[in-house]
Amino acid sequence: xxxxxxxxxxxxxxxxxxxxxxxxxxxxxxxxxxxxxxxxxxxxxxxxxxxxxxxxxxxxxxxxxxxxxxxxxxxxxxxxxxxxxxxxxxxxxxxxxxxxxxxxxxxxxxxxxxxxxxxxxxxxxxxxxxxxxxxxxxxxxxxxxxxxxxxxxxxxxxxxxxxxxxxxxxxxxxxxxxxxxxxxxxxxxxxxxxxxxxxxxxxxxxxxxxxxxxxxxxxxxxxxxxxxxxxxxxxxxxxx
Amino acid sequence: xxxxxxxxxxxxxxxxxxxxxxxxxxxxxxxxxxxxxxxxxxxxxxxxxxxxxxxxxxxxxxxxxxxxxxxxxxxxxxxxxxxxxxxxxxxxxxxxxxxxxxxxxxxxxxxxxxxxxxxxxxxxxxxxxxxxxxxxxxxxxxxxxxxxxxxxxxxxxxxxxxxxxxxxxxxxxxxxxxxxxxxxxxxxxxxxxxxxxxxxxxxxxxxxxxxxxxxxxxxxxxxxxxxxxxxxxxxxxxxxxxxxxxxxxxxxxxxxxxxxxxxxxxxxxxxxxxxxxxxxxxxxxxxxxxxxxxxxxxxxxxxxxxxxxxxxxxxxxxxxxxxxxxxxxxxxxxxxxxxxxxxxxxxxxxxxxxxxxxxxxxxxxxxxxxxxxxxxxxxxxxxxxxxxxxxxxxxxxxxxxxxxxxxxxxxxxxxxxxxxxxxxxxxxxxxxxxxxxxxxxxxxxxxxxxxxxx
Numbered sequence: 001x002x003x004x005x006x007x008x009x010x011x012x013x014x015x016x017x018x019x020x021x022x023x024x025x026x027x028x029x030x031x032x033x034x035x036x037x038x039x040x041x042x043x044x045x046x047x048x049x050x051x052x053x054x055x056x057x058x059x060x061x062x063x064x065x066x067x068x069x070x071x072x073x074x075x076x077x078x079x080x081x082x083x084x085x086x087x088x089x090x091x092x093x094x095x096x097x098x099x100x101x102x103x104x105x106x107x108x109x110x111x112x113x114x115x116x117x118x119x120x121x122x123x124x125x126x127x128x129x130x131x132x133x134x135x136x137x138x139x140x141x142x143x144x145x146x147x148x149x150x151x152x153x154x155x156x157x158x159x160x161x162x163x164x165x166x167x168x169x170x171x172x173x174x175x176x177x178x179x180x181x182x183x184x185x186x187x188x189x190x191x192x193x194x195x196x197x198x199x200x201x202x203x204x205x206x207x208x209x210x211x212x213x214x215x216x217x218x219x220x221x222x223x224x225x226x227x228x229x230x231x232x233x234x235x236x237x238x239x240x
Numbered sequence: 241x242x243x244x245x246x247x248x249x250x251x252x253x254x255x256x257x258x259x260x261x262x263x264x265x266x267x268x269x270x271x272x273x274x275x276x277x278x279x280x281x282x283x284x285x286x287x288x289x290x291x292x293x294x295x296x297x298x299x300x301x302x303x304x305x306x307x308x309x310x311x312x313x314x315x316x317x318x319x320x321x322x323x324x325x326x327x328x329x330x331x332x333x334x335x336x337x338x339x340x341x342x343x344x345x346x347x348x349x350x351x352x353x354x355x356x357x358x359x360x361x362x363x364x365x366x367x368x369x370x371x372x373x374x375x376x377x378x379x380x381x382x383x384x385x386x387x388x389x390x391x392x393x394x395x396x397x398x399x400x401x402x403x404x405x406x407x408x409x410x411x412x413x414x415x416x417x418x419x420x421x422x423x424x425x426x427x428x429x430x431x432x433x434x435x436x437x438x439x440x441x442x443x444x445x446x447x448x449x450x451x452x453x454x455x456x457x458x459x460x461x462x463x464x465x466x467x468x469x470x471x472x473x474x475x476x477x478x479x480x481x482x483x484x485x486x487x488x489x490x491x492x493x494x495x496x497x498x499x500x501x502x503x504x505x506x507x508x509x510x511x512x513x514x515x516x517x518x519x520x521x522x523x524x525x526x527x528x529x530x531x532x533x534x535x536x537x538x539x540x541x542x543x544x545x546x547x548x549x550x551x552x553x554x555x556x557x558x559x560x561x562x563x564x565x566x567x568x569x570x571x572x573x574x575x576x577x578x579x580x581x582x583x584x585x586x587x588x589x590x591x592x593x594x595x596x597x598x599x600x601x602x603x604x605x606x607x608x609x610x611x612x613x614x615x616x617x618x619x620x621x622x623x624x625x626x627x628x629x630x631x632x633x634x635x636x637x638x639x640x641x642x643x644x645x646x647x648x649x650x651x652x653x654x655x656x657x658x659x660x661x662x663x664x665x666x667x668x669x670x671x672x673x674x675x676x677x678x679x680x681x682x683x684x685x686x687x688x689x690x691x692x693x694x
Contacts, residue, residue, distance in 0.1 A: 007689045013659050014682050016689035035693045040655040046642050048603060049634070050625030054646035061650045142605035171562040175602030179680065180638070182251070182599050184258050187680075188566045189602075218680040 002032040003071045003114070006062075008079045009041035010210040011231075018210065021237035022075050022111060028240050029119045038065045042074075044082040047090075048176030056090050063087070063100050071118070072108045075233050077140020077208045078176075080110035085143050110140060111233060112149040112208055122152040127239035128160025133202035134232075135193065135216060136169040137209040150208055150232055157239055163200045174215040190219035197227055204228045206235045248585075250596035253571035266400045267568045270391075274559040277503025278610070285499075287612075294492045295614040298550035301483050305541060308450040308483045309532065315453030319515030321528040329359035332533045336361060336442070336475055337368055339529045343473050345370060345439040349431075351457065351464040352376035353444030354392050354553060355477050355533065358575045358588070361442070372442075373434050375463040377427055384411045390569030392576060393501050393555040398568045431463070441467035441525065445478040446552070447493060448530075451486045454514040455530070458497060458507040465509055465523075474516070474525035479533045481541075481549040487512075493552060500554040500612040536588050545620055548583045550613045557607035557617060563600045572597050579607040579617045586624050595633040598625050652690070659684050 003026065007019045026033050043058025062083065066072050074080045087101035115121035134154055140146045147169075154162045173179065173189025193216055197205050205220075205227055207213050217229040257263060301308055313323045324339075326332035340348065348370055356362065362372045362383075374383040378395035382388065385407055389395030396404065405418040414426050443464060447456040455476050457464045468474050484490065490512075498504040517524030540549055558564040558578025569577035574585040574597065582601060586594040598621070607617045628634065634642075648654040663684040670679060 009655075012689040013662070013684045016685055016687065016692055019689040020692070037690065037694060038652050039690075040649050040652055041645075043649070046645060047622075048625075049638065049642065050598075050622070050627070050629040051634075051639075051642045051646075052626050052629070054642050054649070057646050058649040138602070138604035138606075142609055169606075171602045171604035171606065173562065173602060175604070177638070178599065178602045181635070182254065182563075183680075184254055185563055185566050185600075186602075188258055188264075189562050192566075214682065215680060 001030070001118075002034060003073045004034050004036055004066055004068065006039055006042070006066065006072055006074045006079070007035070008074060008076045008210070009045075010214070011075060014214070015210050015231065018075060018231040018233050021231070021233040022073070024237045024240060025115070025121070025233060026073070026119075029121065029124075031119070034070065036065045042079045042082045044079055045176055047082060047086060048178070049181075052090070055086075059083075059087050059090050059101070060097065063097065063104055066104060069107065071114065072104070073111055073114045074108065075111040075208070075231065076210065077110050077137050077144055077146060078211060080108055080113075081139040081143040083108045110144055110146055110208065112153055113144070113146055115236070116149040116152055121236070122156040124156075126153075126157055126236055128154075128157025128235065129238075130203040131161045131163055131201060132157070132204045132206060132235065133163045133165045133197060133200045134168060135165060135172060135197075135205060135207040135212060137207055137212045138169070138171050140208050141169045146208070153232065153236060154206070157235075160239075163202050165200055165202075165205070166196050172212045172215050174209075174211045176211065179215060186215065187219065190215050194219035194223065194225065198223075198225065202227060204230055204235065206230050206232045208232050245590065245592050247593055248573045248596045250571065250573070250599060253573060254567050257567040257571045262400055262403070263398050263568050264566065266398055267565060270394060270397045271559045271565050274502055274555075278500060278556065278559070279503075281503040281505065282499055290492065290496055291612050291614055294496050294552075294612055295550065297484065297489050297492060298552070298613050299547075300485060302481065302541060302546055302549055304485075305480060305483070305538075308485060309480050311450040312448055312453060312483055313532070315449075315451060316515070316530055317453070319453045320518065321453060321515050321530050323530045323532055326531055326533045326535075328535050329533075332359050332477060332531050332535070333361055333364045335531045336477060337365060337370075339473075339475055340365065340370055340440055341368070343440065343527075345473065347371040347373070347434070347438045348440045348442050349373050349375050349434055349438040349467050349471065350379070351441070351443040351459060351467040352379050352395070353442070353477060354389075354575060355444050355479055356442065357389060359477070359533070359535065361477070373431070373438070375431050375434070375467060376459070377424060377461055377463075380427055380431065381407065384408075388570070388575075390577065391555060391558065392553050392578075392581075398570065435466045435470045438471045440473040440475060441471045442475045442477065443467055445476055445482055446497065447484050447490065448478055448482050448532075449487050449490065449512075450483050452514055454487065454512050456490065457511045457513065458509070459511070460502075460504075460508040462509055464511055468511060468513055468525060469523040472526040473529070474513075474527070475529045475531065476513075477531045477533060479535060480537050496612045497552055497554050500556040500610070540587050544623065545583060545587055547615050548580065548587065548620060550615050551580050551584075552613055553580075554612055556610040556612060557615075560606040560610045562602060562604060562606070567600070572600060579621065580615065583617065583620045583624065591624075591628055591631055591633060595628045598628055656688070656690060659688055
């Protein structure tokens, strides 16, 4: 099987080790990974701020780079939802691009969707360590409806203890452009999230979106906390 | 609330709210209770089916609003009410004041009504020498404190019971207590006498029924019944989108509204008022006057935000909103806070004043999940942000950054160059910027993923 990997601009710019973890994971299942080198950003950051012109430019570029028929795998609920839910909206007045957006949306998978539904990775018997908790990010949970997949994967880790995070699907305060425009509220929400995480006594918190994880890590670190913050791809790849 | 066109000073309001730890604690406590009760109370119910049905009924109303308005007016008049149609806030205020003055009213008792907040009715009546008393406990507290409601259902949600105890002892001269039972008894004693001596009662309405001309009022304290039955004159003020086609549509909302609001199976009092008291009726006002207000609704109905008019004011969206929970309602500086409030504020008061509160959402979608009538709040919020950028309300620096993004996003080489620049200037940006986004975003790595893949 062949897939196209969209690393996302956050992974590309700040967290390349997550991209490498995704590659290891997919290759473990014999998946051939193509990395279209022309890729940039899906357009979510301007989209969340109302910059439609800029997000449409990003979307057009994405559609031209990710052509073909192979599944597109994305390690982010927010970016996957951008493509699956918002691209068709962006091109509603352009029949040609709308058609292309719809077709692209159909073969787009958020990472854990692909791991569970296509690769059955939750049945692969991955190993894990320590006490792991999970933040359910907003677009992943509510726009994509991906609720069970990450839990199936984390609960399948042999040797790790999964612990439920209270109010796991409450927003961490990242919100894309929100964190820049309203830093005080953003921090207040992240601190609330961090307090919940500490209450679980987990040694690792994971999630499917680096935007949120970045925000959560900042809140944890400012309290001198030692909880490790890892993308779910890293948690899973460590147990290969 | 200011009615000027000056932009809401949202950022400053937020900073004030966030410093007020008592406020944050009070709001967290109350909204947590609402949300927990709603979640537990609806877990075993076919909520999706109920929401779908309610949403369809509300859309049916919006799609045929002029017809239902006409039907309601003739039904209500047939059962003996007098109906006034008001185009805007000023017309509604004049209509209410006119009715009261015609009847020589000196004192009015009010049940909770957001629309009378929207049109600033109380100060208007007070200026005309009419005494106005709020009788919903939360509204009473807010009125005593000379504040405005910070939540559409629980107006005094921002106050702790300790603060309320202090307020009562200062304003009413009673002994301090922070026991809710004691405080409620104090309010009841004061209000009981006001009900008996008031010349008129003013209410809003949760719904109005087109085929029977009825007004439907949900309350938990019984004050709605007192206001509508003890004084001889009852004036109801409501906006046109509150209509339901038929009395047979009511059960859908009787079961949905309280469950979405407070998690209750049923509000303690559901009053269906069909006309004034008739010969042989046990209770009721002698005269019922209904002010049916547009105040921008017909305009909203024409446009792409029309679905906001499905809203039944249950407050579920603000109770689950992480931003509302953190800052409370006053920071929005508008009649309506929270997700539905942002949309209504922008539409009713204009972008020029409202654009700063478009920031009051992380677009997390918790509101959409909670809404009992399926208002696509996130879609509306996205669209409003889009329009705010189109109309030039974006922060200049951010706009420049986005333009640069737009220029680089189609070119991988420029994009990579941008990453390098961001890495180089990150330490400087950290030094120059106050504590903000820059401080919470890590430094771009030297070997980006695209480099590793090439």
